[in-house]
Amino acid sequence: MSEMRLASRAALASAESGTNPDGLASLIARLIGELDELWPDRPGHSEQVRELGARLAEERLQIAVLGQFKRGKSTLLNALLGQKVLPYGVVPLTAIPTFIRWGPAASLRISYLDNRPPTQMLAGETATVCAELHRLVTEEGNPHNREKVARVDVNLPAPILGHGVVLIDTPGIGSTYQHNTDAALRVLPECDAALFVLSADPPVTAVELEYLDRVRPHVARLFFILNKIDYLDEAEREVAADFLRRTLREHMPGDADIELFSLSARQALDAKQAGDAARLAASGLARVEDFLAQFLAREKTAALRHAIAAKAAASLGAARMDIALAVRALEMPIEDLETRAGQFGEALREVGRQRRAVQDLVAGDRRRALADLEARVETLRGNARAALLAVCEPAFERIADPEAAENAAKALLAEAIPGFFGARLDEVSHAFARDVEESLAQHVGAAQALIDSVRQKAASLFDIPALPVGGADVFVLAREPFWVTQKWDQTIGALAGGALQKLIPRGPRAARARKRLASEIEELVQRNVENLRWATVQNLENAFRRFSGWFEARLTEAIAATQGAIDAALRQRRSHEEQAQHELSRLRRAAERLAAVQRDLTHLQKRDSSISSTR
Numbered sequence: 145m146s147e148m149r150l151a152s153r154a155a156l157a158s159a160e161s162g163t164n165p166d167g168l169a170s171l172i173a174r175l176i177g178e179l180d181e182l183w184p185d186r187p188g189h190s191e192q193v194r195e196l197g198a199r200l201a202e203e204r205l206q207i208a209v210l211g212q213f214k215r216g217k218s219t220l221l222n223a224l225l226g227q228k229v230l231p232y233g234v235v236p237l238t239a240i241p242t243f244i245r246w247g248p249a250a251s252l253r254i255s256y257l258d259n260r261p262p263t264q265m266l267a268g269e270t271a272t273v274c275a276e277l278h279r280l281v282t283e284e285g286n287p288h289n290r291e292k293v294a295r296v297d298v299n300l301p302a303p304i305l306g307h308g309v310v311l312i313d314t315p316g317i318g319s320t321y322q323h324n325t326d327a328a329l330r331v332l333p334e335c336d337a338a339l340f341v342l343s344a345d346p347p348v349t350a351v352e353l354e355y356l357d358r359v360r361p362h363v364a365r366l367f368f369i370l371n372k373i374d375y376l377d378e379a380e381r382e383v384a385a386d387f388l389r390r391t392l393r394e395h396m397p398g399d400a401d402i403e404l405f406s407l408s409a410r411q412a413l414d415a416k417q418a419g420d421a422a423r424l425a426a427s428g429l430a431r432v433e434d435f436l437a438q439f440l441a442r443e444k445t446a447a448l449r450h451a452i453a454a455k456a457a458a459s460l461g462a463a464r465m466d467i468a469l470a471v472r473a474l475e476m477p478i479e480d481l482e483t484r485a486g487q488f489g490e491a492l493r494e495v496g497r498q499r500r501a502v503q504d505l506v507a508g509d510r511r512r513a514l515a516d517l518e519a520r521v522e523t524l525r526g527n528a529r530a531a532l533l534a535v536c537e538p539a540f541e542r543i544a545d546p547e548a549a550e551n552a553a554k555a556l557l558a559e560a561i562p563g564f565f566g567a568r569l570d571e572v573s574h575a576f577a578r579d580v581e582e583s584l585a586q587h588v589g590a591a592q593a594l595i596d597s598v599r600q601k602a603a604s605l606f607d608i609p610a611l612p613v614g615g616a617d618v619f620v621l622a623r624e625p626f627w628v629t630q631k632w633d634q635t636i637g638a639l640a641g642g643a644l645q646k647l648i649p650r651g652p653r654a655a656r657a658r659k660r661l662a663s664e665i666e667e668l669v670q671r672n673v674e675n676l677r678w679a680t681v682q683n684l685e686n687a688f689r690r691f692s693g694w695f696e697a698r699l700t701e702a703i704a705a706t707q708g709a710i711d712a713a714l715r716q717r718r719s720h721e722e723q724a725q726h727e728l729s730r731l732r733r734a735a736e737r738l739a740a741v742q743r744d745l746t747h748l749q750k751r752d753s754s755i756s757s758t759r
Contacts, residue, residue, distance in 0.1 A: 167748050168200060168449050168452065168453055168456075168745075168748060169197065169200055169201065171456070171741060171744055171745050171748065172193060172196060172197040172200065172452070172456055173197065174741055175190075175193050175456060175459075175460060175738075175741050176190050176193050176194055176197065178734065178737050178738055178741065179193065179463060181734075182463070182467070182734045182738075192455075192459045193456055193459050193460075196452050196455055196456050196459075199448075199452060200448065200449070200452050202308060203307070203308040203444075203445070203448065204245075204308045204310055204448075205308055205309055205310065205336050205337065205440075205444050205447060205448045205451075206243070206310045206312055206334055206335055206336045206337075207309060207310070207311055207312065207335075207336065207337045207338065207339065208311075208312040208314055208331065208332075208334075208335040208337075208338045208339070208363075209221055209311065209312065209313055209314060209338070209339045209341060210314055210328070210335075210338050210339070210340050210341065210355070210359055211316060211317075211340055211341035211342060211352065211355075212316050212317055212318050212342075212349065212351060212352050212355070213315070213316025213317065213318055214316060214343075215316065215341045215342060215343045215371060215372075216232075216341060216343060216371040216372060216409045216410065217313065217314065217316065217341045218230040218231065218232040218313055219232045219371075219409040219410050219413055220339070220341060220369060220371060220407075220409040221244070221311055221313050222409075222413050223409045223412040223413040223416060223427075223429055224302075224304050224311070224429075224432075224433070224436075225244070225300065225302045225304065225305075225311075226302060226303075226416050226417075227270065227302075227416075227417070228274070228413070228417070229244070229270070229273075229274055229277070229298070229300060230242065230244075230277070230313050231274075231277070231278045231281065231282050240280060240281040240286070240289065240293045240294075240295060240296055240315070240327060241295045241296075241312060241313070241314055241315070241327060241328075241330075241331040242277065242281055242295070242296045242297075242298060242312065242313040243295060243296070243297045243298065243310055243311075243312050244297075244298045244299075244300060244302075244305065244310065244311045244312070244313065245297065245298070245299055245300075245305055245309075245310045245311075246299065246300065246301065246302065246305035246306055246309075247299025247300060247301060248299075248301055249268070249299070249301065250268060250269065250270040250272075250273040250274075250298070250299065250300055250301070251264070251265055251266060251268070251273060251298070251299045252264075252265045252273055252276060252277060252296055252297060252298045252299070253265070253296070253297040254280060254293055254296055255293070255294045255295050255296075255297070256291075256292050256293060256294055257289075257292045257293070257294045258292050260292075270300070273298065277296060277298060280293050280296055281293070281296055281313075288577055295331075304433075304436070307440065307444070308444075309440060309444070312331060312334070312335065314327070314328045314331055315327045315328045316328065317329075317351065317352075317355050318349075318351045318355075328355075329358065332358065332359060332362045333362055333455070335359075335362050335363050335451075336363060336364055336365075336447060336448055336451035336452075337363050337364055337365040337366070337367075337447050337451070338359060338363045338365075338366050338367070339367050339368075339369050340356065340359065340366060340367065340368050340369065341369045341371055342368065342369065342370055342371065342388060343370070343371045343372040344370060344371070344372050344373055344375055344376050344380070344381070344384045345372070345375065347370065347384045347385075347387050347388040347391070348387075348388055348391050348392070353391075353395050356395070356396075360396075362451075363451065364446075364447040364448075364450035364451040364454070365439070365443070365447045366403075367403045367404075367405070367435075368388070368392065368402065368403060368404045368405070369404075369405050369407065369432070370384060370385055370388055370404060370405065370406045370407070371407060371408065371409050372408060372409075372410075373406045373407060373408050373428065374408035374410070374411050374427075381406060385404060385406055388404060389402060389404055392404075403435070405428065405431055405432045405435065406428050407427055407428030407429050407431070407432060408427045408428060409427075409429070411423060411426070411427040412424060412427035412428070412429035415427055446752060449752055450749070450752060450753075453745060453748065453749050453752070454749075456745065457742070457745055457746075457749070460738060460741060460742055460745065461742075463738060464735065464738050464739070464742065465599075465603070465608065466705065466709075467731055467734060467735045467738065468606075468608040468735065469602055469603075469606055469608055469706065469709050470709045470712075470713070470731050471728065471731045471732060471735060472606040472607065472608055473606065473709050473710050473712075473713035473714075474713045474716070474717070474724055474727060474728040474731070475728055476606075478714075478717045478718070481710070481713060481714060481717065482714065484605045484606060484710075485710045485711075485714060487605055488601065488602065488605055488706065488707070488710060491598075491601045491605075492598075492703060492707070495594065495597065495598060495601075495699075495703070498594050499594065499699060502587065502590055502591055502594065502695065503692070503695075505587065505590075506584075506587050506688065506691065506692060506695075509583045509584075509587070509688075510684070510688045513576075513579070513580055513583065513684055513688075514681070514684065516576070516579070517576055517677065517680060517681065517684065518677075520572050520576060521572065521673055521676070521677045524568055524572055524673055524676075525669055525670070525673050527568075528564065528565075528568075528669045528672070528673060529665060529666065529669055531564060532557060532560065532561070532564065532665045532668070532669065533662065533665060535553075535556050535557060535560045536553035536556060536557060536661055536665070538556070539552035539553040539556060540553065540654070540657075540658070546653040546654040546656075546657040547653070547657060549654075549657065550657040550658075550660065550661055553661055554661070554664070557664075557665070557668070561668065561672065565672050565676065568676075572676060572680070576680060576684075577680075577683070580684055580687055580688075581687075584687060584688070584691050587691065587695075588691075591691075591694075591695045591698075591699075594699065595695075595698050595699050595702050596702075598699070598702040598703055598706060599702055599705075599706065602706040
């Protein structure tokens, strides 16, 4: 019944979408046209706005389920979908954002971090799609994202996904894996509304409040879920909910709406699958579904418009700042321009000093990481020698003939090597990867601050407004996975034996057999450990290289955007005054047109807010 309510009430959305529903679409089309005409060779601004226009045209509202790891986000989504689609468990699982939309049959599409084209999995059985999803988006199936998956889009015939609703399952923040937190932050700009999931023990943490601050600027509507109430009795539930409400009110702006729902997602999912109406009612999910049904029916369009308008305004603001800088450089007296160009040059020298400092710190961490790896590898070598020799010892204890014992020991070695090194892979390579991720994460913030400082300095020197820096939009390094692709080397020497061996006394023969075996073990250890070491070193180098490449490219881009405008203005002012005046006129006209778009967009946002507040 609750799923039917979701579908039927969502159908009312277009009928209650507000006045002049095409106004925002027209503004976005105007903005795309202006940006294309202004910078035909710089498509970055217009591409962002084009994607917003497509989402608006499709009426695609993207609702994310966000929160700290192990709060029950995936279980809640499964309960809303009415089936076990998304993987869940007692360890951190979701590692890749998953976008779930309606489709007549289950299917999925995989997008990658590298340049590979997306992979489409044809529609099939839901169980097959779910198994593939588990392989792609979990730490168990795709450790450290070795498949380089950026996101997975899933189509399902679930009622809640009707009328353009897209649900997003996100990795939990604060888990063992830094890249899960990074992925959760990367997806925020794509969220229009969110279910922020907390649980009863504890109701809220400092990490979650910090994450909430990063979420709020990106979403038009935010709802809170207090999950896992089945662990509490009735009195404890009330205490936990009251504490959470007070904490959120103290942390959020005074006029912020706090919609809080208490439920047990696990109980709701079990009840839906068992067809147990009484247990489903006791789970608390019906209240959430009823609220979502009303929200989708009455507020979906308004929330989508609000989110799209805010994101378009951010892109528009960035474009206007670029124009303002170019105009200011062209219109000020040339002596003043030369003075400020010199001041910007001085600022760039300081930026260069900080750039070298960041590079030195990164290089130092790289050297320390390599030294740490060598220490771990040397420890592994020693442990491997001792463990593999111990594997061989039972053969010599139970078999009297030294050569037969040696052959039996080699068979034991061949069987033991894959298991031994496979188990040590997590101890060395994966654990080392986590350390490198944490090291690089510390440098991303410093690098981003330095990149932002270039634009801030230009804004200050040329008396133009600077865009605020959005913390959740900072670059998050897509790191290389740390794993070994080769099979473990099990190559053992030829079988021992021969007539001449029998002429030597048993004692010397046993000593020679053990010596030969020890030599082979040493060679096998060196090969396998080097296999692991080499693959890990390559991934370490790739991770640091990619970070350095991103840092240099983004900083150079920020410098070039400002320095290029100053240099172009100086060249035109010194030798082509007429051309400079023509360019200045063109930019001023573009600035006026963008200002008009900004005014209309602001008016539209205010009008939409006024309409929403009267409903």
